[in-house]
Amino acid sequence: MKTVVVCTGGGGLLAGVALAIKSVRPEVRVIGVQAEQGAAYPASLKAGTPIALTSMNTMADGIAVGRPGAVPFAIISNIVDDIATVSESEIARAVLMLLERAKLLVEPAGAAATAAVLARPQDFEPPVAVVISGGNVDSLLLMHIIRYGMAAAGRFLTVRVRVLDKPGSLAQLLEAVRKSNANVVEIAHSRFDPGLSVDEVDIVVQVETRGPEHRDELLRQLAESGYEIIDR
Structure with missing residues (x-):
């Protein structure tokens, strides 16, 4: 395993995964993934301090956290290798792929890391481990996501x-x-x-x-x- 990819909201999951992995395999790259329309970490890391978003609009509500947590931010800024972002269509395609091929019902937030790897595989050195978390999705929203994902996939x-x-x-x-x-x-x-x-x-x-x-x-x-x- 050379790369671990983790869906990221406030940063608690990413910080915990990064601490665990880096303590035994410091050479492994750990990358967090946020939804483009709810990404607080890129600007916060650039500024060197947690910055609050003024607005968010993403189907990945489970990681739509407007301001990074202070404790996770301190860890992430020191040991996490990168933060990537994914579009709404990329998230929808990932949810659809996981449902069809892996037979897993994953909410948009939980599919964000998978979405990043599917959209830009060249950015993640294999072997890659992807954290998939969360299956809380409303039936009507799932129907919309499936149709949205099919359109994004050209289907x-x-x-x-x-x-x-x-x-x-x-x-x-x-x-x-x-x-x-x-x-x-x-x-x-x-x-x-x-x-x-x-x-x-x-x-x-x-x-x-x-x-x-x-x-x-x-x-x-x-x-x-x-x-x-x-x-x-």
Whole structure:
């Protein structure tokens, strides 16, 4: 083991892990991970003192701590090798991956360390140990995270196209989607946008794809069929 990655809020878990590891294996790198939209440690370490955040907005509420703890901060600033941050989409992808492949239900905060390694594996020298902690997640939030994670992984796509409002237009659009073997989840029509002509309609289609390559294939198929995507 050469690297240990730990999800980090106030810093208690990271400080404890770092103390334990460095006491027996000081050469092992210990890296903390925070959500980008709730990361108090980077600025605090730069300033040399705990600094409070004025706002936070992250799904990883378990590590959304606005100010580093004084005791953990003193330890972390001395022995932890680095603090990384992860985006909301990276966290969602990690939650989805752990659920699908590892069969583990992990809350966003507990998946932050995994998210960092998945997003930037080159930054972590192997063998890597990742701390996964916390399974407290609301069912409705989990549903949202799964959909968000699928979109981030290129497996869920929403496209809006503008067509003539006449019989057969929807069938032609769906035929173009069928040719790429994408699965239609939901369809909606918008006829009252001020930017529409009286004979036009916007069709919003939500589709499931197998991944980024399949998503790009669908977009190419729509373009080749003459559809201009006005939003996605």
